[in-house]
Structures are given as structure tokens and as C-alpha cells.
Amino acid sequence: xxxxxxxxxxxxxxxxxxxxxxxxxxxxxxxxxxxxxxxxxxxxxxxxxxxxxxxxxxxxxxxxxxxxxxxxxxxxxxxxxxxxxxxxxxxxxxxxxxxxxxxxxxxxxxxxxxxxxxxxxxxxxxxxxxxxxxxxxxxxxxxxxxxxxxxxxxxxxxxxxxxxxxxxxxxxxxxxxxxxxxxxxxxxxxxxxxxxxxxxxxxxxxxxxxxxxxxxxxxxxxxxxxxxxxxxxxxxxxxx
Amino acid sequence: xxxxxxxxxxxxxxxxxxxxxxxxxxxxxxxxxxxxxxxxxxxxxxxxxxxxxxxxxxxxxxxxxxxxxxxxxxxxxxxxxxxxxxxxxxxxxxxxxxxxxxxxxxxxxxxxxxxxxxxxxxxxxxxxxxxxxxxxxxxxxxxxxxxxxxxxxxxxxxxxxxxxxxxxxxxxxxxxxxxxxxxxxxxxxxxxxxxxxxxxxxxxxxxxxxxxxxxxxxxxxxxxxxxxxxxxxxxxxxxx
DNA sequence: CAGAGACTGGAACGGCGTTCCAGAGATGTC
DNA sequence: GACATCTCTGGAACGCCGTTCCAGTCTCTG
Numbered sequence: 354x355x356x357x358x359x360x361x362x363x364x365x366x367x368x369x370x371x372x373x374x375x376x377x378x379x380x381x382x383x384x385x386x387x388x389x390x391x392x393x394x395x396x397x398x399x400x401x402x403x404x405x406x407x408x409x410x411x412x413x414x415x416x417x418x419x420x421x422x423x424x425x426x427x428x429x430x431x432x433x434x435x436x437x438x439x440x441x442x443x444x445x446x447x448x449x450x451x452x453x454x455x456x457x458x459x460x461x462x463x464x465x466x467x468x469x470x471x472x473x474x475x476x477x478x479x480x481x482x483x484x485x486x487x488x489x490x491x492x493x494x495x496x497x498x499x500x501x502x503x504x505x506x507x508x509x510x511x512x513x514x515x516x517x518x519x520x521x522x523x524x525x526x527x528x529x530x531x532x533x534x535x536x537x538x539x540x541x542x543x544x545x546x547x548x549x550x551x552x553x554x555x556x557x558x559x560x561x562x563x564x565x566x567x568x569x570x571x572x573x574x575x576x577x578x579x580x581x582x583x584x585x586x587x588x589x590x591x592x593x
Numbered sequence: 594x595x596x597x598x599x600x601x602x603x604x605x606x607x608x609x610x611x612x613x614x615x616x617x618x619x620x621x622x623x624x625x626x627x628x629x630x631x632x633x634x635x636x637x638x639x640x641x642x643x644x645x646x647x648x649x650x651x652x653x654x655x656x657x658x659x660x661x662x663x664x665x666x667x668x669x670x671x672x673x674x675x676x677x678x679x680x681x682x683x684x685x686x687x688x689x690x691x692x693x694x695x696x697x698x699x700x701x702x703x704x705x706x707x708x709x710x711x712x713x714x715x716x717x718x719x720x721x722x723x724x725x726x727x728x729x730x731x732x733x734x735x736x737x738x739x740x741x742x743x744x745x746x747x748x749x750x751x752x753x754x755x756x757x758x759x760x761x762x763x764x765x766x767x768x769x770x771x772x773x774x775x776x777x778x779x780x781x782x783x784x785x786x787x788x789x790x791x792x793x794x795x796x797x798x799x800x801x802x803x804x805x806x807x808x809x810x811x812x813x814x815x816x817x818x819x820x821x822x823x824x825x826x827x828x829x830x831x832x833x
Numbered sequence: 834c835a836g837a838g839a840c841t842g843g844a845a846c847g848g849c850g851t852t853c854c855a856g857a858g859a860t861g862t863c
Numbered sequence: 864g865a866c867a868t869c870t871c872t873g874g875a876a877c878g879c880c881g882t883t884c885c886a887g888t889c890t891c892t893g
Contacts, residue, residue, distance in 0.1 A: 367871085368871080368872080390848085390849070390850085391849085391850065391851080392848085392849080392850095395873080400872070400873060401872070401873030401874050401875090402850085402851080402873080402874085403851090403852080403853080403854090403872075403873055403874070403875090404871075404872045404873055404874095405873095406851075406852080407870085407871060407872075408871095411850075411851075412850065412851090469713060472712040472713070472754075472757040472758075472761075473709060473712070473713075473757065473760075473761055474761060475761050475762060475764070475765045481786075481791065481794060484793075484794060485790075485791050485792075485793050485794045488793030488794065488796075488797065489792070489793050491793075492793060498796075499800070501793075501796075501797060501800075502797040502800040502801070502804065502809075503809060503812045503813060503816070504816065505793075505797070506809060506813060507751065507812075507813030507816050507817070509754070510751055510754030510755045510758060510813060511747065511750055511751045511754055511817075512754070513753075513754035513757060513758065514712075514749070514750030514751055514752070514753035514754030514755075514757070515750045515754075517712040517713065517753060517754070517757055518712075518750060518753065520713075521712070521713055521714060521715050522715060524715070525715045546721075550725075551721065551725050552725075552729070553724075553725050553728030553729050553731075553732060553741075553745075554721060554724060554725045554728065556728075556738075556741075557728065557741060557742040557745070560739070560742040561742070564742065569742075569743060569746060572743045572747075573743060573746060573747030573750060575820070576743070576744065576747050576817050576820035576821055577747070577751075577816050577817055577820055578820070579819065579820035579823050580815070580816035580817055580818070580819035580820035580823070581816055583819050583820070583823050607840090608840080608841080630879085630880070630881085631880080631881065631882080632879085632880080632881095635842080640841070640842060641841070641842030641843050641844090642842080642843085642881085642882080643841075643842055643843070643844090643882090643883075643884080643885090644840075644841045644842055644843095646882075646883080647839085647840060647841075648840095651881075651882075652881065652882090
């Protein structure tokens with residue numbers, strides 16, 4: 354091991370998988386989902402597209418790695434429950450789940466491309482992380498073993514649904530339209546729908562205009578949490 | 594109106610928006626999400642790519658129209674509650690919601706590309722249809738007005754989350770791998786995870802292997818329904 | 834029957850993910 | 864020191880995509 358040369362700076366910086374992932378995240382954050390291109394990435398790293406393929410198998414893996422990096426950071430920062438099973442900073446398992454879910458929610462809010470990615474990924478590492486942490490809190494909630502899988506899946510799927518939708522909305526107004534303006538436009542469109550075909554949607558149009566995404570997300574989450582803690586089998590178990 | 598010539602067959606068939614959408618659906622169903630190409634579509638319709646653009650503004654609109662066609666069909670077939678507010682064929686609003694959600698679930702199961710599309714679309718017509726019908730049933734459930742928006746959104750987001758995930762899984766094994774084999778492989782992978790990092794996921798690996806997607810979907814849905822009907826505000830309304 | 838509009842379809846443009854490959858730089862061997 | 868080797872680079876090229884362009888056809892109207 355003595356033969357290893359370790360000059361502090363070789364040429365500039367040796368192009369590693371981590372540097373590529375970081376550059377990809379920066380590109381996605383600043384210029385949007387569509388901006389992640391091997392050519393753009395190569396230019397940002399002052400190299401050619403071919404060099405990137407030495408460290409990364411393709412675009413799918415790169416996107417997955419970028420998503421995983423952000424989710425993993427969220428997981429250790431916001432929840433502070435990586436080591437032990439129960440939430441360390443939260444008083445109740447419910448609060449721990451809310452904190453965890455809000456962490457994912459805020460991560461998607463800050464990096465909308467994550468929402469798209471999570472919704473389209475197969476059961477890869479980023480999703481597994483969230484699922485695992487959700488499951489632990491559900492265990493401490495005292496949910497019976499057979500229902501744990503259902504509860505964790507339901508929470509995860511809800512989070513993914515909201516995340517995907519938020520990502521789609523973020524893609525919608527991008528830069529030139531503020532969120533308020535976007536909501537207002539949509540609400541007005543809802544209010545002007547055909548009264549015969551869309552009575553309900555017309556009714557709640559003003560609620561769409563005034564709502565807060567985070568509050569609404571938490572309210573929906575609490576609906577599921579109530580369902581989980583109330584009782585496990587509300588329906589008759591008749592098979593189809 | 595008498596001057597209109599109506600020869601039974603003009604040349605072959607006059608290439609209409611509807612014919613294009615139908616061909617697109619057929620292409621997506623038989624060859625998968627990635628197969629929808631303006632060139633492939635043109636070949637199937639025995640024309641050139643340029644001709645399609647006369648009837649359709651672009652790929653996004655085409656995908657949206659295809660999704661809307663399938664969702665609209667599901668809506669009038671499976672639920673039979675297009676005209677009146679309450680479910681016509683269902684005894685309770687809960688059952689009506691289950692039937693509606695299962696309709697969307699089965700539609701995504703039959704056409705996985707819909708799951709991807711719904712998860713990435715902005716608040717377009719297909720989503721609005723589902724939202725509207727969900728909302729009507731929630732109204733008949735007796736949910737107080739301010740909570741109706743939350744309840745309908747939560748249900749919709751859950752459905753979208755499951756749909757997106759199912760679509761991703763379907764993309765995963767495509768053809769050569771059966772669903773059972775795919776589940777088995779994933780379950781084994783879960784069981785072999787690091788016991789320190791993923792204790793919960795390891796625990797439920799066998800439940801993943803044996804579960805039924807539809808049953809699991811309904812169980813999660815019932816969790817939310819229980820939450821909706823139990824009581825509306827389980828948490829203190831302290832603002833952050 | 835001539836002109837106008839609706840509609841067609843093939844060619845072409847720019848950009849993408851990915852592959853290929855000649856070669857540079859450091860490392861290991863006599 | 865010379866040479867072979869392995870890691871890593873980056874520019875060129877391939878094939879496919881969404882989309883645009885446009886010369887041309889087909890049908891109806893005046």
C-alpha cells in the first residue's frame with residue numbers, strides 16, 4: 354500500500370460516481386426534469402458523454418441514485434430515527450409517521466423530479482427506505498402483524514400519490530406562474546364546469562383555491578392513521 | 594345538407610381523431626408504454642407521421658385522450674352512477690366507492706400505461722372524472738362539507754399511488770416473467786436484506802409473496818374509508 | 834371547370850440515450 | 864528505463880424519437 358501515489362490534485366478532479374450524481378441533482382434542481390441530459394451533464398463536468406458511462410450504467414440508474422441520495426438524506430435528517438426502532442424525537446408513533454411523511458413531502462416539494470421518479474420506479478432502494486421506516490413506526494403503534502403490511506403499503510401509496518401529483522403540478526407552472534395564480538386559475542376552471550356533469554367538483558372549487566398543500570396532505574394522512582388505529586377489519590372477509 | 598356526398602367508402606377510412614386514439618390504445622396495450630411512437634402509429638394507420646398532427650396537437654394530448662377514453666368507459670360501465678348522485682347498483686356509499694376504485698384499479702391492471710399517465714398528468718379530464726364521482730359518494734356518506742375535499746383527495750391520491758406502483762411493476766416483468774415469479778424474486782430479495790437496516794421489510798417479506806393485489810388495494814381503501822367515517826378531526830387543530 | 838379549402842404523407846431537423854474506440858495516464862513487471 | 868497493462872477519458876457516430884415543413888391530392892363549392 355506504500356506504492357499508492359496520492360497527489361492531492363491529479364488533473365482537476367477525477368470524475369467519480371458521486372460527483373456525477375451530485376451534478377445530476379444540481380442540474381435537475383436548477384433546470385427541471387427535462388434538463389437531465391448526458392450531454393448537458395458532460396458539459397457541466399467538463400467531459401464527454403462516454404466518460405459518464407464508465408461510472409454509471411445508464412440514465413435510469415443515475416436517476417435512481419439521485420433520488421436515493423435525496424431520500425436517504427431526508428431520512429436521517431428529518432426523522433432522527435435511523436438507529437433505533439421507535440422515533441427518538443417524536444412523542445407518539447403517529448407523530449413519528451407524520452414527521453417521516455412530511456419529510457418525504459417536503460423533499461418532493463424541494464425537488465419535484467423526485468415525485469415523478471418515485472412514482473415510476475420499481476421497488477428500488479429509495480422506496481424501500483421509506484417503507485421500512487413507516488413499517489417500524491407501525492409496529493410500535495401496536496398494529497397486529499398481519500395488518501402491518503397493509504398499513505405500511507397504504508401509507509406509502511398515499512404518499513406516492515400526493516408526491517406524483519405535486520410533481521405534476523410543479524411541472525405545470527414551472528417558473529412563470531406562481532402557485533397562487535395556478536391554483537386560482539384551476540379553481541376558476543373548476544367553478545365553470547358543467548353543473549350537470551361536475552356538481553361536486555364545482556362545489557369544492559373554492560376549497561381548492563384556499564387550501565394549503567401541507568395541511569391537506571397531513572389531513573389525508575391522519576385519515577389513514579385513524580383507519581389504522583381504529584380497528585383492523587371493518588369489512589366482512591367474503592372472498593370474491 | 595343534401596349536397597353532402599356520403600359514399601360508403603371513400604378511399605379506405607378517413608383518419609379521424611377517434612381512429613388515431615383507438616390505434617394508440619391498441620398499440621399501448623399490445624406492445625407496452627414505450628411502443629407508442631408517431632412512426633409506429635403512422636404505419637399502423639397506413640399513413641405518415643405528419644398526417645396525425647392534423648388531428649392531434651402532440652404526444653401529450655394523444656396520451657391524455659387515450660387515458661380519458663379508457664377511464665370514461667370504466668366510469669360508465671363499472672359504476673353505473675353517471676346520472677344520479679348516489680350509487681345505483683351499490684347498497685351503501687362505501688360499496689359504491691369500492692366499486693368505483695376497483696374499476697380504476699382494474700383499468701390500470703388491464704392497461705398499465707394508464708397508471709403511468711394518471712400519475713404524471715396535471716389535473717386533466719381523466720382525473721377530474723374520478724375525483725367528481727368519488728366526491729359525490731362522499732357527499733352521500735354524510736361527510737361535513739369542509740372535509741369533503743380532503744376525503745376525496747385522499748382517496749384519489751391513494752388510488753393514484755397504487756396505480757402508479759402497479760404500472761411500474763408491470764413495466765418490470767413485462768412478458769417473460771410471470772407475476773408470481775416476480776413477486777417471489779422480490780420477496781426473496783427482501784428476506785435477504787440487512788437485518789440491522791431493514792428489520793421490518795424482512796419481516797413482511799412472506800406477506801409480499803402471498804398477497805393479492807386487489808385484496809390489498811381494497812384493504813388500504815377501507816383504512817381510508819374508516820378514517821373518513823370515524824370522525825373528522827382526530828388531531829388538535831394547532832397551526833404550525 | 835377552376836379555385837379554395839381540407840387533408841395527406843414523405844422528407845428533413847434537431848436532440849436524445851447509448852455505443853464505440855483511439856488514446857492518455859498511472860501502475861506493475863523485468 | 865522500457866515495456867505491457869489496466870483504468871479511465873472524451874469526442875464521434877448510430878439509430879430512434881417528437882415535431883415541422885411542404886408539395887401535393889382529394890373533395891366540395893361557386
